[in-house]
Structures are given as C-alpha cells and as structure tokens.
Amino acid sequence: xxxxxxxxxxxxxxxxxxxxxxxxxxxxxxxxxxxxxxxxxxxxxxxxxxxxxxxxxxxxxxxxxxxxxxxxxxxxxxxxxxxxxxxxxxxxxxxxxxxxxxxxxxxxxxxxxxxxxxxxxxxxxxxxxxxxxxxxxxxxxxxxxxxxxxxxxxxxxxxxxxxxxxxxxxxxxxxxxxxxxxxxxxxxxxxxxxxxxxxxxxxxxxxxxxxxxxxxxxxxxxxxxxxxxxxxxxxxxxxxxxxxxxxxxxxxxxxxxxxxxxxxxxxxxxxxxxxxxxxxxxxxxxxxxxxxxxxxxxxxxxxxxxxxxxxxxxxxxxxxxxxxxxxxxxxxxxxxxxxxxxxxxxxxxxxxxxxxxxxxxxxxxxxxxxxxxxxxxxxxxxxxxxxxxxxxxxxxxxxxxxxxxxxxxxxxxxxxxxxxxxxxxxxxxxxxxxxxxxxxxxxxxxxxxxxxxxxxxxxxxxxxxxxxxxxxxxxxxxxxxxxxxxxxxxxxxxxxxxxxxxxxxxxxxxxxxxxxxxxxxxxxxxxxxxxxxxxxxxxxxxxxxxxxxxxxxxxxxxxxxxxxxxxxxxxxxxxxxxxxxxxxxxxxxxxxxxxxxxxxxxxxxxxxxxxxxx
Ligand code: F6R
Numbered sequence: 001x002x003x004x005x006x007x008x009x010x011x012x013x014x015x016x017x018x019x020x021x022x023x024x025x026x027x028x029x030x031x032x033x034x035x036x037x038x039x040x041x042x043x044x045x046x047x048x049x050x051x052x053x054x055x056x057x058x059x060x061x062x063x064x065x066x067x068x069x070x071x072x073x074x075x076x077x078x079x080x081x082x083x084x085x086x087x088x089x090x091x092x093x094x095x096x097x098x099x100x101x102x103x104x105x106x107x108x109x110x111x112x113x114x115x116x117x118x119x120x121x122x123x124x125x126x127x128x129x130x131x132x133x134x135x136x137x138x139x140x141x142x143x144x145x146x147x148x149x150x151x152x153x154x155x156x157x158x159x160x161x162x163x164x165x166x167x168x169x170x171x172x173x174x175x176x177x178x179x180x181x182x183x184x185x186x187x188x189x190x191x192x193x194x195x196x197x198x199x200x201x202x203x204x205x206x207x208x209x210x211x212x213x214x215x216x217x218x219x220x221x222x223x224x225x226x227x228x229x230x231x232x233x234x235x236x237x238x239x240x241x242x243x244x245x246x247x248x249x250x251x252x253x254x255x256x257x258x259x260x261x262x263x264x265x266x267x268x269x270x271x272x273x274x275x276x277x278x279x280x281x282x283x284x285x286x287x288x289x290x291x292x293x294x295x296x297x298x299x300x301x302x303x304x305x306x307x308x309x310x311x312x313x314x315x316x317x318x319x320x321x322x323x324x325x326x327x328x329x330x331x332x333x334x335x336x337x338x339x340x341x342x343x344x345x346x347x348x349x350x351x352x353x354x355x356x357x358x359x360x361x362x363x364x365x366x367x368x369x370x371x372x373x374x375x376x377x378x379x380x381x382x383x384x385x386x387x388x389x390x391x392x393x394x395x396x397x398x399x400x401x402x403x404x405x406x407x408x409x410x411x412x413x414x415x416x417x418x419x420x421x422x423x424x425x426x427x428x429x430x431x432x433x434x435x436x437x438x439x440x441x442x443x444x445x446x447x448x449x450x451x452x453x454x455x456x457x458x459x460x461x462x463x464x465x466x467x468x469x470x471x472x473x474x475x476x477x478x479x480x481x482x483x484x485x486x487x488x489x490x491x492x493x494x495x496x497x498x499x500x501x502x503x504x505x506x507x508x509x510x511x512x513x514x515x516x517x518x519x520x521x522x523x524x525x526x527x528x529x530x531x532x533x534x535x536x537x538x539x540x541x542x543x544x545x546x547x548x549x550x551x552x553x554x555x556x557x558x559x560x561x562x563x564x565x566x567x568x569x570x571x572x573x574x575x576x577x578x579x580x581x582x583x584x585x586x587x588x589x590x591x592x593x594x595x596x597x598x599x600x601x602x603x604x605x606x607x608x609x610x611x612x613x614x
Pocket of ligand 1: 309
C-alpha cells in the first residue's frame with residue numbers, strides 16, 4: 001500500500017526520499033511524489049506510475065532542489081480517486097505553503113470537505129488527503145504553530161492515518177503523527193528519517209522509534225520532540241532494529257519471490273530453534289501466555305486472517321482439531337467484522353498476518369479483544385500494530401518478505417501452527433505421545449526435504465512451460481491439503497493473472513466438472529494418506545472428461561503414469577506435514593509461469609504487500 005518517507009538533515013533530501021521510496025516499492029503503488037524545502041518555498045514533484053517516471057520528472061528540475069536537505073516523499077496506492085498526478089501526494093494547502101503526505105483513510109473527509117469548501121478552500125483532487133492538508137493549514141492559521149496545528153487537526157480526523165507535514169515558515173522541521181497506521185522515526189548523527197516501514201531507513205540507521213497512536217513528533221536535524229494527543233510530553237523509546245539491509249537484496253536471484261522460496265529451509269530451521277530440541281522433549285512455546293489451566297478449559301478457537309494467511313489458518317484448524325480436540329472456526333477477517341460473532345473470554349482468538357498491519361484482521365482482533373477473548377497473534381512482524389494488540393505473540397521469523405506474493409511467510413505460519421498444535425496437545429494430553437513424537441521427528445527432517453524439492457525443479461519448470469498458455473487452471477485436493485490447493489491457485493492468479501481456482505476434489509462433480517474439457521489443466525495434490533484413494537478416483541473422473549492432468553505426489557503408484565500427463569514428485573512425508581512439502585512446487589509453478597509470461601513477478605498489478613485499508 002502507500003509508502004511514506006521523510007528526511008531532515010544535511011544530505012540531498014531528494015536522493016534519500018527516492019531511495020527510501022524505492023525500498024517501499026514492494027508494497028505496491030500507482031503514483032509517487034516528493035515535496036522538498038527549497039530556498040524560500042516548498043517545491044512539489046509528482047508522477048503517475050513507477051518511480052522511474054518520478055525520477056524523469058525530477059531530472060527536469062534538478063537545479064531547483066539540489067541543495068535541499070529536507071523533504072517528504074510518498075508512493076500512493078489509489079483508494080479515493082484514480083491514480084493521477086492531481087491525486088498523487090504530496091498535497092498542499094491553497095497557498096502552497098503547507099505540504100502533506102498521508103497513508104490510510106480519513107473517514108470523515110466528506111464532512112470536513114463540505115465545511116472547508118464553505119470557508120473558501122478550493123479542492124484540486126478527489127482525495128481525502130487534500131482535506132487533511134487544508135484542515136491542518138486552517139489550524140495553522142489559528143495557532144501559528146505547526147505542531148499544535150497537526151495535534152488539533154488530528155483530534156478531529158476519524159479513521160486510520162499516518163501523516164507527515166512541512167510548512168514554508170519552518171526551515172528544517174517535519175511534523176509527523178499517526179493513528180492505526182505504522183510510522184517509524186530513525187535517528188542518525190544530525191539527521192532524522194521518517195518512514196511507514198523499516199526498509200526505507202535501515203540502510204541509514206538502525207536506531208529507531210515506532211510512534212504510538214495519536215503521538216505528534218516534531219523533528220529537526222538535531223532534535224525530536226514527542227507529545228501526546230493532550231499536548232503532554234511523551235516518552236521517547238529509541239531501540240536498535242533487528243533488521244539487516246542485506247535482507248532487502250535479491251542476492252543474485254532474478255526476483256525476490258524466487259529468493260524467498262529458496263529461503264524456506266532456513267525459515268523452517270529458524271522456527272524450530274529453541275522450540276523443538278528432540279522428539280522426546282515437549283515443545284517449548286513460552287510465547288503462549290495462557291495458563292495450562294486456561295488451555296485445558298478452552299473449548300473453542302476462532303482463527304481470523306486474509307489471503308495466504310487464511311490458508312495457513314485452515315491448515316491450523318485441521319491440526320488443532322485433530323491433535324487437541326478443540327472446535328476451531330476459520331474466517332476471513334473481512335467477513336468476521338461485519339456480523340455478530342459469538343466470542344467471549346472462553347474463546348481463544350488467533351489472528352494470522354504476515355505484515356501484522358492488514359486492516360481487516362486488525363479490526364477483527366480488536367473486536368474480539370473488546371469482548372474479552374485472549375488474543376494470540378501469529379505474525380512475521382513483531383513490531384506491527386497487531387503484535388501490539390496481542391496477549392500472546394508468536395513471531396514466525398521468516399525475515400522480511402519483499403515479494404508481494406507470500407511464500408516463506410506461509411511456510412513460517414504453518415510451522416507456527418504445527419508447534420502450537422503439538423504444544424496444546426501436550427498440555428491437554430489429547431494425543432498419543434507416539435503420534436506426537438513421530439510428528440516432531442519428521443518436523444526436524446523437513447528442511448532437508450524442502451531442500452530436495454528446491455534442488456530438483458526440472459519437471460516443475462517443464463510443467464510451467466507446458467501450461468503457461470492456459471487461460472484457466474484448476475487445483476484439487478482433499479483433507480489437510482485443500483488449503484494447499486487454494487494457496488497454489490492464489491499464487492498463480494496473483495502473479496500470472498491466469499484464472500486459477502482451488503476446489504475440494506469431492507466438490508468437482510457438484511458443478512465445476514462441467515468446465516472440464518481437453519483445454520483445462522487439473523492439478524491433483526495426491527499426497528499419501530487418508531484421502532489418497534478418494535482423490536485418485538476424483539482425478540479419474542476428471543481424466544474421463546479429457547482434462548489435462550497433472551499430479552503432485554509423493555507416491556510411486558504405477559497407476560499414476562496412465563492417469564496423468566505430467567507428474568511432479570516430492571519426497572515422502574507423513575500426511576500431516578505434506579502441506580509444507582506440497583506447497584513448494586506450487587509456488588514454483590506460479591513463479592515460472594509468471595516469469596515465462598514476462599509478468600512483474602514481485603509487484604503484480606493492483607496488489608499491495610500490506611493492505612492497510614478495509
Ligand atoms: C498472497 C498475499 C495476500 C496476503 C493477504 C494478507 O500472496 O500475500 O493474500 O496473504 O493480503 O496479508 P497479511 O498476511 O499481511 O495479513
């Protein structure tokens with residue numbers, strides 16, 4: 001989604017802003033702009049499309065801003081108004097002396113706009129952001145104090161926002177504030193950096209502070225003043241960020257997505273470290289803050305998430321119900337928040353989110369928290385808004401994920417669910433020790449098995465080439481791999497724009513089978529176990545309709561050779577762990593098809609890495 005960068009210091013501001021925005025590109029955007037303080041005025045430059053268009057625009061004006069050492073920059077993912085230059089940020093007040101960038105949505109912008117129009121403001125864009133610029137300018141006219149203007153204005157804003165503001169009367173000051181949207185301030189020697197996410201600043205400094213909701217920071221090259229919404233001084237908590245700039249490099253891979261797929265063996269190892277020592281030791285999950293008595297009393301769990309995280313949640317449901325005997329509901333956050341949910345202090349609510357910032361999931365967990373439920377968050381960002389809402393925080397240690405298509409974070413979320421399910425089963429004593437021990441044994445072998453899949457991609461690449469011309473693609477599975485089918489289809493559609501759908505194979509004959517003919521690829525996730533034979537007969541039904549059949553399997557069953565045109569083999573693994581082994585070839589098929597079709601793999605159209613609007 002939108003990206004924010006701000007800089008006050010001694011370096012060329014435009015360079016820092018562009019560099020920071022580039023690091024946030026992965027979040028998805030459709031226009032960009034910067035405002036820089038020049039000799040005696042603020043200059044604003046904007047362009048539609050990728051940052052290279054903004055760079056071209058800036059080249060034409062380089063003399064105007066080359067000495068500027070303060071500015072704000074933004075990448076916009078259109079919500080209110082099309083991606084045009086007029087709608088791009090920064091926005092200014094009518095006289096141009098105040099410039100502002102904004103992430104989020106000011107929900108009461110229509111009322112504020114009507115009021116401002118009556119007072120003579122002329123609006124040039126369709127955005128809610130321009131309303132904020134005029135409104136803060138109005139407060140500035142009353143107070144002649146930028147910090148106070150931002151503080152008073154934000155009290156009247158409803159919704160979620162992160163704002164950075166500069167004013168012509170201030171030679172080297174940026175004022176920033178936020179509510180329900182992330183904002184981090186980085187401290188250097190004689191300079192400060194502001195950003196909506198760490199990648200924009202990590203190259204310059206690791207010393208940083210996350211703003212809390214409603215705090216207002218007034219930042220100059222050598223100082224930061226932090227106040228609360230009521231004007232009182234707030235405590236500054238600078239810390240050293242645990243990120244390395246190297247995480248943001250492709251390390252020789254053509255795309256971040258491919259690099260991140262290949263990082264999965266290490267991600268699995270990282271998630272086992274400290275939690276699973278040997279198969280006979282119990283899983284250690286100190287992150288779960290429910291007492292053993294509370295855990296034993298639990299009779300219901302709700303898991304809420306979106307997209308790929310929702311698929312991880314579905315695997316989680318399967319594991320928890322099987323090993324712990326607790327009823328689990330899984331629901332898309334966007335549905336959960338608009339109905340009357342039955343949740344109380346006896347329900348454990350688990351939120352799953354790579355980014356920890358997804359607006360729908362954040363709202364859902366806040367609703368559940370208000371009803372008294374214990375909130376357990378599984379996230380890749382322990383520094384996120386969701387993490388701050390957690391009673392129990394399970395960080396999944398996937399490292400920063402840059403590609404919009406989630407891959408390693410999915411595997412990491414699955415690992416969190418394996419550990420959580422085993423941990424709860426051990427506390428509750430609901431599953432035979434020998435079953436849990438064999439599961440733990442195989443969990444420890446998983447990294448090597450994933451490495452084997454990654455080392456043998458010839459058949460996967462061949463399959464991707466053969467099917468890259470298709471317009472539709474069907475994935476079928478049953479049981480614990482139904483979410484794998486949904487995830488494989490999601491990966492393919494989001495980066496190749498092929499109409500891919502995942503089905504429970506038993507549902508084929510209730511409708512989807514009508515679509516099958518000799519043009520339709522059907523990929524069966526045929527992992528050995530309880531539903532293997534059933535899925536095999538569903539695959540036969542599809543073959544009988546002349547579909548182009550692909551098997552993803554760990555079986556050596558000779559029948560498969562007759563039934564399938566293409567067979568992708570993966571190492572043998574017990575059924576419970578097969579979702580991890582099976583998803584890797586599906587990620588790779590999606591990657592190679594998109595790459596073959598020449599798509600923008602890491603930044604697919606219309607998508608954003610973290611969806612901070614509902
Ligand atoms: C798919 C993908 C999205 C996200 C979804 C939720 O590859 O990345 O479907 O999974 O937007 O995001 P998080 O997990 O950050 O809440």
